[in-house]
Amino acid sequence: MEDSKKGKVLDVAMDLFRKKGYASASMQDIAEACGMAKASIYKLFESKEALFTEAFVSCHRTLLEKAAELDRSSRLLGLSPEEKLRRRIEFQLHYSVENHLFMIDFKDLPIKENDDFRLAWQKKKNGMLTWYREMMLEVFGERIEPYCWDVVAIYRGIFNIYLSFVIQKAVSTPLSELAAFIVDRMNAVVQDLLRQSPRPIITDTVAYVNALNPSDDLARRETALELLRTMELGVPSLGLPEAAREEIAEVVGLLRAEIAKDEPKDALVRVLVSYLEAVPELRSGLRQLLWLYSNSPM
Amino acid sequence: MEDSKKGKVLDVAMDLFRKKGYASASMQDIAEACGMAKASIYKLFESKEALFTEAFVSCHRTLLEKAAELDRSSRLLGLSPEEKLRRRIEFQLHYSVENHLFMIDFKDLPIKENDDFRLAWQKKKNGMLTWYREMMLEVFGERIEPYCWDVVAIYRGIFNIYLSFVIQKAVSTPLSELAAFIVDRMNAVVQDLLRQSPRPIITDTVAYVNALNPSDDLARRETALELLRTMELGVPSLGLPEAAREEIAEVVGLLRAEIAKDEPKDALVRVLVSYLEAVPELRSGLRQLLWLYSNSPM
DNA sequence: GTCTATAGTTCGATAGAC
DNA sequence: GTCTATCGAACTATAGAC
Structure with missing residues (x-):
């Protein structure tokens, strides 16, 4: 009962944050959209920052759950590693477009100062890195290990830039085709890395580094x-x-x-x-x- | 005289924006750092947003000037296209680390609502895109034309992600070596694109699109x-x-x-x-x- | 140095349930 | 009568503007 009320407010707040951003979605807006008074929201959430942090955490929990579900179905279908990767990318594109507010880097935003939020953010970031790493090792094999963090980095870079075009609605290609395009580019990068075997740039020591909280x-x-x-x-x-x-x-x-x-x-x-x-x-x-x-x- | 005073304030403001970010650097801070009253700053700049916009424009003008200078010296030295690209990337890494506040995407920041700033931002973005495109065509040749915007996009993606590691001081590799690494990865991507010739994702029609101001x-x-x-x-x-x-x-x-x-x-x-x-x-x-x-x- | 606007936060009165 | 959920109103702090 109490729980469902809290859940309702959380849903409404997530919606508003998605639409207007953290700063522009005021507690007033959220209260109005919930049909209740501002003061009542403070009975459920300690502060605006706490509310946003919960929204953020919920968004990423859902992402991971849906991704795990997708992987299960890929396994059942007996798909090739490359096709699995393509499906993951396509899914991630869709999810990130819908929730891009929760996916961006919160540089220069006051919320980034909040300790609870920082912890949640760091946890999410590390979770995603681990997830990417497993994905790349699975698709390209153990031999990419020395480069696995560079491969993850390059993947994230390419993914993010195309995502930004998709968010701006500047891409007419279907997301399934875009995902295949990204897989192919990654393939080229990986094959070339193995051929040239340069010195890796990103190592274990630094992959999880948190600039704000080094230890x-x-x-x-x-x-x-x-x-x-x-x-x-x-x-x-x-x-x-x-x-x-x-x-x-x-x-x-x-x-x-x-x-x-x-x-x-x-x-x-x-x-x-x-x-x-x-x-x-x-x-x-x-x-x-x-x-x-x-x-x-x- | 008035001009030099304005220039002084601009320098101080740029410094503070770099250090603390747009929101956290208050007019109070800037006034104090200049040793003058807040009111005096409003005689020189219409508003905080106008001040930031000028700082932003100045930062990018300097970037382009220095880059042009670098290109001239590369030409005089008769360097290969690849080495020219490497030098440009290295320079851009250095410059972006120092000025990363002015390089980031201002998503969800109130300043993004300001029309003057938006125009300056769009102009800078288009200028950078044109610059990247010329650079890629010069290095990889005219045959990459159908893919030139995809090549630019992938370059930006890879550049940005490594830049973020450098900014977090999470990379010990010298920037010159990192630049060479990026050149090599781009080479692999381009060769593969030409070999596979997939359908391009980003076309002229959308490269310069501004989501907020479509026309x-x-x-x-x-x-x-x-x-x-x-x-x-x-x-x-x-x-x-x-x-x-x-x-x-x-x-x-x-x-x-x-x-x-x-x-x-x-x-x-x-x-x-x-x-x-x-x-x-x-x-x-x-x-x-x-x-x-x-x-x-x- | 003062004014003002905004928005996060808190207080206290009210009303309904037991 | 007490307890608690709710909500309008008031408080406060910040920071831009003049």
Whole structure:
């Protein structure tokens, strides 16, 4: 009951934020659109910033949920990695067009000063990076590992620029075709990187860096947990017998539970990781995890 | 005297905007940093928005001037097109790091509502696009023409993403090496585009589109003039006898003067353009110009 | 240095439920 | 009578304008 009222206000607020932006959507507007008084909104949300932060978090949770659903359906259809990537990009284009207010960088916006928001933002950013990285490794194979962050960066750059054209309605190409175009460009970049093997620009050390909070351990821990959640979701598609997959999923779950603790036991973490390293598909994720873990006094 | 006072305030304001952003740098701050009263600033600038707009314009004028200078020196040194591009990227990285506040997209910022600022912004954006396009055509040749806007877009995307890492100080690679890395990636993308020849995504029709002002003729005219200025700057490096180059420069100047008029004579414009079309290096720019011209009731 | 406008936030009165 | 949800009105802080 209380919950549904809060949910209603959140929906209305998200809508207004999407349409008018953070600064221009006033609490007055939101109250009017909800058919209630401003003061009543403050019973549900501590402040405008808290309201926006919840809207932001909700928007990204939905994105990740829908993406996971899409991946499941891709798996069921037995699509090729490239086609899976294309579908993801197309979906992400659609979702980002609808929610572009929540996708932009909030540079120079007062909300960026808010600690709660910053944490949510950082968590989302790290979650997306992990997600992109898994996606690229899956599509282009483990051999791109040394370049995986550069590949992710270039992907994000190309995606963002075309997204900006789409948002301006300056592109008449259907989004499915645009997504295929982006896949092809990424393919060219990756093949060339492997051929030329230049020195990578972006390394693990910097990929998750947060300029504002250089040693944000909480965010790093969340990133590690997010990574494990992603790995868990990937287990069912491993080419292994049912029983083996179940066991692996269980071990990943144990690892996640341990790392989620206030003071995880290092030894247990090491044992679980070394067990999982027997699975080739998990290795790069595990290396990533260890890096996050060992750089953070969890 | 008045001029120098205005220049001083502008410098101080630019500095503060760079450091604190548009919203956070208040007129109070600026006045204090200038050692004068707020009221005095309003004698020099109509409003905060006008002040910011001037700062923005000044920043981009300097960028273009320095870039032209760099190109001149590259020409004198007889560098290869690729090396010229690399130097431009390196310079642009440096300049953008120092002035990134003036380089970002001002989405969701109140200043974006101001008409004067919007015009300045649009003009700058179109100027940059023209500049990028010339750069890409010069480096990769006329054969990329069908894809020139896609190449420009992909370049901007890759540039921006690496710039964001540099700004966050998350990249230890020297900027000269990063610039070379970007050149190589662009090379791969371009070669692949020519090989695969997919359907282009971004065409002339949409490259200059302004979402907020779909038929902004003033901005389009400015773009055409900017394009002619760029062409004029390029004339000295044509591989032609001195006398021919002088004549060409004069004709480009005539064309620019005609288009700058309130009611240019169509016939004269056509004659001048057709004369210049004898020079292969100018053809793509001229096509661009005609497109801008014929779509705008100048 | 003062004025004014805006918008986030809070207060206190009112009304209905038990 | 008390408790609580609601809402109009008032408060406050900021910052642009003069």
